[in-house]
Amino acid sequence: DTGVSQDPRHKITKRGQNVTFRCDPISEHNRLYWYRQTLGQGPEFLTYFQNEAQLEKSRLLSDRFSAERPKGSFSTLEIQRTEQGDSAMYLCASGPINQPQHFGDGTRLSIL
Amino acid sequence: QKEVEQNSGPLSVPEGAIASLNCTYSDRGSQSFFWYRQYSGKSPELIMFIYSNGDKEDGRFTAQLNKASQYVSLLIRDSQPSDSATYLCAVNSDNDMRFGAGTRLTVKP
Numbered sequence: 001d002t003g004v005s006q007d008p009r010h011k012i013t014k015r016g017q018n019v020t021f022r023c024d025p026i027s028e029h030n031r032l033y034w035y036r037q038t039l040g041q042g043p044e045f046l047t048y049f050q051n052e053a054q055l056e057k058s059r060l061l062s063d064r065f066s067a068e069r070p071k072g073s074f075s076t077l078e079i080q081r082t083e084q085g086d087s088a089m090y091l092c093a094s095g096p097i098n099q100p101q102h103f104g105d106g107t108r109l110s111i112l
Numbered sequence: 113q114k115e116v117e118q119n120s121g122p123l124s125v126p127e128g129a130i131a132s133l134n135c136t137y138s139d140r141g142s143q144s145f146f147w148y149r150q151y152s153g154k155s156p157e158l159i160m161f162i163y164s165n166g167d168k169e170d171g172r173f174t175a176q177l178n179k180a181s182q183y184v185s186l187l188i189r190d191s192q193p194s195d196s197a198t199y200l201c202a203v204n205s206d207n208d209m210r211f212g213a214g215t216r217l218t219v220k221p
Contacts, residue, residue, distance in 0.1 A: 033209070042116075042200050042211030043156065056207065091155055100146055101209065103155040 002026060004104035006092050012110045013082060020078045021107045025094030032075050033101055034067055035091040043091055049075060050097070079109075087111045114139040116203050118212035126220050131188040133215050135201030138182065142205040145177055147186045150198045150214065159199075160186065191219040 005024040013019055025032045030051050035043035046065065047057045051072040064082075069075040079086055089108050093101035115138040125131045133147075144163050148156035160175040162168045162184065168175045174187040184203075188195055198214040 035211075040120075040213065042202075042213045044211075045209060048207070089155075098144070100158050100161045102158060103148075106155045 004092055004094050004102055006090075006104035006107050008107055009105060010108045010110070012112065014112050015082055015084060017082055018078065018080045019082060019109065020076055021090055021092075021109075022074060022076050023092030023094075023104060024074045025092070026102060027073075029094035029096055029102075030072070031095050031097060031101075032069055033093040033095075034075070034077050035093065037089045037091055037106075038087075046077075082109075082111050084111050114142075114203075114205065114208065114210050116201055116210045116212040118199075118201050118215045120213055121216040122218055123215055124218045124220060125191050127191060127193060129191050129219075131191045131195065131217055131219070133186040133188075133199050133201075133217065135184045135186075135203075135212055136182055137184070137201075137203045137210075139203065139205045139210075140179075140182065142179075142182075142203045144204040145175070145184045146202040146204070146209075147173075147175060147184075148200040148202060148211075149195075150200055152198075156200055188217075191217075193219050193221050195219050 033048040034046040037043045049069040064080045089106045091106045093103045095101040147160045150156045162175040176185045200214045201212040
């Protein structure tokens with residue numbers, strides 16, 4: 001399978017804990033995107049990378065969120081001191097420059 | 113504020129009918145336009161993309177773009193029950209991809 005891969009698929013944690021998600025994009029895609037989606041809404045842009053450079057970060061993204069793509073391949077998204085409102089599906093997508101994005105299956109985060 | 117608006121539905125059509133899904137966007141500088149299908153509990157799946165004014169057909173799907181009216185639509189011909197899903201419109205301008213909230217489509221046998 002050469003699609004976008006995300007890990008874990010589900011994460012349940014207590015409020016205040018830190019969580020980290022991983023995304024492995026399609027190998028030839030130099031752009032990688034992170035989105036958050038809540039029930040009944042479309043995906044909300046969080047940030048994106050071109051190779052290892054983080055080119056844009058949503059103004060809505062709190063300082064508790066950080067993303068990295070150290071070698072221009074896989075990416076991680078970390079949420080520190082999780083809050084109830086962080087419960088959502090976190091989606092990763094990849095694509096070539098100015099081409100359609102392809103999504104992974106997402107990581108569903110539940111905060112207790 | 114760049115907005116993408118869709119009728120949330122639900123839109124219900126009988127099997128075999130044409131389903132018409134509509135989307136408007138606010139940013140006149142938008143350059144590329146996408147339709148994604150999302151089944152419940154699954155991630156979005158790309159169906160169509162369109163960059164130029166006019167129609168683009170792919171099998172049972174036709175995307176229509178009118179930049180002057182800032183309007184993009186998706187037509188699904190010969191709708192099948194398996195087409196029942198939420199359809200997301202996405203608009204890209206300056207590398208900023210914005211999604212609508214989606215239209216829920218139900219195709220009744």
